[in-house]
Amino acid sequence: MTSSDKDKENLEVMRPRNGKGQVKLPKLLAQIREDTLFTTNQCLENLFAVCDDLFYDLSNRASSNNEQALYFESMREIRIKKQGVISVFQQTLSASFANLIHGKSTATSPTPPDSSTNPSLSLVENDDLEIELAISSMANRTRKLYLGTLYELTLRLDHLFPQIEVTEKNNPLDPEHICHAFSHACKKQLEISIKPQIIIFKQFERYVLNQLGHCYSDANQLLINTGILPKIPRNLQRQTGSETAAKSGNAQEAANAANANAAAEPGYAAAPAYHFSLPELSSILSSIRAMGPTPALSFYNTYAENPGPAMGVAELVHMLTKTQSIVDNAHNDNGPKNYLHPIVSQLLAQKHPEQPQALKQSEDDIINLVAMFFEFILDDDNIAAAIRAQISRLQIPILKVALKDSNFFNDGSHPARCLIDTIAGVGVSFDESKPLERDAVYQKIKKITQAINNQYTFDESIFATMLAELRQYLQKEQRKSAMVEQRTTEAEEGKSRIKVAKNAARKLLIKKLRQTSLPDKIRDFLISSWLNALIITHLKYGEESSEWVESGQTVDDLIWACQQHNDAKAQKRINALVPDLLARIADGLQIISEHPDSQSSKLKEIEEILYKAEKNEIQAADCSPITEDQAESIIPESEETAGDGKSSAIQRQKDRYEALTYDFIKQAEQLKTGTWLNYKDIDTGKLLRCKLTTKLDNTDTYIFVNRFGFKALEKQRKEFAYDMQQGRVGVLESGPLFERIIGQVMGNLKQIAKQDPSPAT
Known part of the structure; x- marks a missing residue:
C-alpha cells in the first residue's frame, strides 16, 4: 500500500460509536478521541472518589458550623451529580474534536457578565475570574510538564490534516481545552460555591491533567504506527500561530523539549541539559x-x-x-x-x-x-x-x-x-x-x-533501535506496576477507612458500656453484632451523618430500656420506645447481612428482654458490668494498654518520639508522593528501595511500594520522621542521569x- 493510500484510509470518516453523531471524524482522530475519553473517564472516577473523602475530612476538621456544612453539602452534591459532570465533560471534549475538523476554534474562556449594568453580578464575575485564573495556571503547568510530547502531537495532527493549521487554539488535547470542558461540566451540573470548586480543580490537576501524558504518548504512537511523522525532524519549525509562541516560549523551546523528552524516564520532567563547550x-x-x-x-x-x-x-x-x-x-x-x-x-x-x-x-x-x-x-x-x-x-x-x-x-x-x-x-x-x-x-x-x-x-542507529526496544518494553512493565500500585493504594485506603471506622465504633461502644450494667444477652449482642453495624454505618455514611447518630442512639435507648423504670413517665416512654427500637435493631442486622436464622434468633432474645423491661421485671441481679476480656476485645487501638510483653516496646517508641525534632517531622510531611527512597531495615540491616505512594491522613500513615507496585512498608508519620532523623532513610535522585552527572x-x-x-x- 502506498503512502497516499494509507493517508486516504486514515482520513476515511467514521461515525462515533454511540451511533448518534451527526459529526463524522477521520478514523485516526476518532480513535484518539475514543482513547482519550476512556482514559479521562477513569481519571475522573478516581478524582471524584478522592474528592468525596477529601470533603468528608474537611467537614470533620471544620472550625465552624458554616464551614462544616459547606464541605458536607459539597460532598453530597458530588456524590449525587458526578455522573452528570462526567457526561457533560465527555460531550464537550468530543465537540472539540469535531471543531478541529470544521475549522472552529474551541472556546477557551467564558465571557464574563457585565457587572456595570447589574451590580449584583459582580460576585459571579469575580468567581468566574478566579476559576479562569485557576484554569490558565493549571493549563500552563501541564503544557510545561508535557511540552515535548504535546509539541510532537500538535505537529503530527498538523501533518495529518494539511488543510488545517493545528495550534493550541484548536488542538482538542491541549490542556486548556480539557480544563474548560471540566469547568463547563461543573458549572452546568454542580451547585457549589467557589471555595469547594477551587479545591476540586486542584484535584483535577493532580488526578486528570497530570495523567495526560498517557493520552499524548498513546496518540503519538498511534500516529507513528500509521506513518505520520515517525521521526520529528530536528529543524521542523512550522509556525503554529503567534499565540503558541507567546504561551509556550517559542517553537524551538518546544522542539528541544520534544527531543529531550525521550531522555526522561516517565514520572519526571526532563531536566535542562548542562551545556559547556x-x-x-x-x-x-x-x-x-x-x-x-x-x-x-x-x-x-x-x-x-x-x-x-x-x-x-x-x-x-x-x-x-x-x-x-x-x-x-x-x-x-x-x-x-x-x-x-x-x-x-x-x-x-x-x-x-x-x-x-x-x-x-x-x-x-x-x-x-x-x-x-x-x-x-x-x-x-x-x-x-x-x-x-x-x-x-x-x-x-x-x-x-x-x-x-x-x-x-x-x-x-x-x-x-x-x-x-x-x-x-x-x-x-x-x-x-x-x-x-x-x-x-x-x-x-x-x-x-x-x-x-x-x-x-x-x-549509531543501533542506539536508537535499542532505545526504542527498551522503552517499549518498559512501558508495558510500568503499566503493569502502575496498575498494581493503584490497587495497592486503593486497598490501603480501604484498610485505613476500616481502621478509622473500627476505632470510632469501639470508642463509642466502650464508653457507653463502661458506665452501666446490662443483661448478658444484651451486652453480648452489642459487642458481637451491633459493633459491626456501627462499623459499617461509619464506613458508608461517616461520623457526621444522621445514620451514625441514630446507630449510637440505638445503643443509648437499648441500655436505658434495660434499666429499672419506677415512675409512670418512664413506663410510658418505654412502652412507646420498644416497637421503634426493635425495628431499628432489625434494620441494623440487615446492614451487616446476618443470616436470617441468626437475625430471628437474636431479635427474639432481645424482644423477650424488652418485654420484661416493659413490665419492669429486670432486676439488678439480672445485670452485670462489662468483663475485662470483653472490654479488651473492643477497646480502640489508640487506647490499648500494653501487657507485660508490650510495655518495653511501647516505652521505647515513646522515648523515640520524645527525641524526635520538629525539623524531621516537617521533612516527612513535605516529602512528595512518588519519591523513591533507600530505606534501611533496622532488623536485617539491608537497604530497601521503595517509593512513597500515598499518605493516609486519617490514620497518619505512609505507604511505600516496591518497583512492582506491591506494598513494601507501612510507617506512621512520626515513625518515618524518626527513621529519617536516625539516617535510615535516603532520598534518591530520579531525574535524568546524564545531565546530573555531567x-x-x-x-x-x-x-x-x-x-x-x-x-x-
Whole structure:
C-alpha cells in the first residue's frame, strides 16, 4: 500500500460509536478521541472518589458550623451529580474534536457578565475570574510538564490534516481545552460555591491533567504506527500561530523539549541539559595540568604527552571497535569497573610498547571526560549496583560516540544519552528482590548492552533501535506496576477507612458500656453484632451523618430500656420506645447481612428482654458490668494498654518520639508522593528501595511500594520522621542521569582548577 493510500484510509470518516453523531471524524482522530475519553473517564472516577473523602475530612476538621456544612453539602452534591459532570465533560471534549475538523476554534474562556449594568453580578464575575485564573495556571503547568510530547502531537495532527493549521487554539488535547470542558461540566451540573470548586480543580490537576501524558504518548504512537511523522525532524519549525509562541516560549523551546523528552524516564520532567563547550573543557583541564602532580590529578591520564607518533581518531575508534566486545565479555560478570584508561593506554602502546603513541589534546580531553563521567556513575548510589554494572558496559561505545561527535555532551536528544538515562531511570527503583538471572527487566537491559557491544561499529542507529526496544518494553512493565500500585493504594485506603471506622465504633461502644450494667444477652449482642453495624454505618455514611447518630442512639435507648423504670413517665416512654427500637435493631442486622436464622434468633432474645423491661421485671441481679476480656476485645487501638510483653516496646517508641525534632517531622510531611527512597531495615540491616505512594491522613500513615507496585512498608508519620532523623532513610535522585552527572563532573573540575597548587608552609 502506498503512502497516499494509507493517508486516504486514515482520513476515511467514521461515525462515533454511540451511533448518534451527526459529526463524522477521520478514523485516526476518532480513535484518539475514543482513547482519550476512556482514559479521562477513569481519571475522573478516581478524582471524584478522592474528592468525596477529601470533603468528608474537611467537614470533620471544620472550625465552624458554616464551614462544616459547606464541605458536607459539597460532598453530597458530588456524590449525587458526578455522573452528570462526567457526561457533560465527555460531550464537550468530543465537540472539540469535531471543531478541529470544521475549522472552529474551541472556546477557551467564558465571557464574563457585565457587572456595570447589574451590580449584583459582580460576585459571579469575580468567581468566574478566579476559576479562569485557576484554569490558565493549571493549563500552563501541564503544557510545561508535557511540552515535548504535546509539541510532537500538535505537529503530527498538523501533518495529518494539511488543510488545517493545528495550534493550541484548536488542538482538542491541549490542556486548556480539557480544563474548560471540566469547568463547563461543573458549572452546568454542580451547585457549589467557589471555595469547594477551587479545591476540586486542584484535584483535577493532580488526578486528570497530570495523567495526560498517557493520552499524548498513546496518540503519538498511534500516529507513528500509521506513518505520520515517525521521526520529528530536528529543524521542523512550522509556525503554529503567534499565540503558541507567546504561551509556550517559542517553537524551538518546544522542539528541544520534544527531543529531550525521550531522555526522561516517565514520572519526571526532563531536566535542562548542562551545556559547556570543548574550549571551556580544554581551558579547565589545561589549568589543572599546569598544577603539576597532585592527588587531585589521580584521575587524569595525559596521552598527548606520549613519546610515540600521534594516532588519528579514526584509527583509535577502529581499534576500540575491535576491542569492545572482547573487553565487554571479560568484564561482563565482574561487577562495575572503570576500565577506559587501561584500555586506551594498552591500545596506544600496542605497536611500540616502549614508545606509546600520542593523541591530540582535544581527544585526550574527551577521553578523560568520558572516564570521569563513568567514574561518577559508578559511585552514584542513587542507581542500584546491578544496573550501574550494565551502564559501565557502555564505556567503549560511549567513548567512540564522543570521539566522533564533538557536540555529543551537549546534544540532549542523542539516542546514546537517552539510552543511558532510560537505563538509569530503571536503576533508581531497581532492587534485587529476584535473582538477577530470573529478573526479566535486568535481563532485558543486559541483552541490550550486550547487543550494542557486539553490533556497534560505526552506525549509531543501533542506539536508537535499542532505545526504542527498551522503552517499549518498559512501558508495558510500568503499566503493569502502575496498575498494581493503584490497587495497592486503593486497598490501603480501604484498610485505613476500616481502621478509622473500627476505632470510632469501639470508642463509642466502650464508653457507653463502661458506665452501666446490662443483661448478658444484651451486652453480648452489642459487642458481637451491633459493633459491626456501627462499623459499617461509619464506613458508608461517616461520623457526621444522621445514620451514625441514630446507630449510637440505638445503643443509648437499648441500655436505658434495660434499666429499672419506677415512675409512670418512664413506663410510658418505654412502652412507646420498644416497637421503634426493635425495628431499628432489625434494620441494623440487615446492614451487616446476618443470616436470617441468626437475625430471628437474636431479635427474639432481645424482644423477650424488652418485654420484661416493659413490665419492669429486670432486676439488678439480672445485670452485670462489662468483663475485662470483653472490654479488651473492643477497646480502640489508640487506647490499648500494653501487657507485660508490650510495655518495653511501647516505652521505647515513646522515648523515640520524645527525641524526635520538629525539623524531621516537617521533612516527612513535605516529602512528595512518588519519591523513591533507600530505606534501611533496622532488623536485617539491608537497604530497601521503595517509593512513597500515598499518605493516609486519617490514620497518619505512609505507604511505600516496591518497583512492582506491591506494598513494601507501612510507617506512621512520626515513625518515618524518626527513621529519617536516625539516617535510615535516603532520598534518591530520579531525574535524568546524564545531565546530573555531567554537571557534577564539570563542577568538580572547576573546583580543582581553582585550588592553590602551592604546598602549605
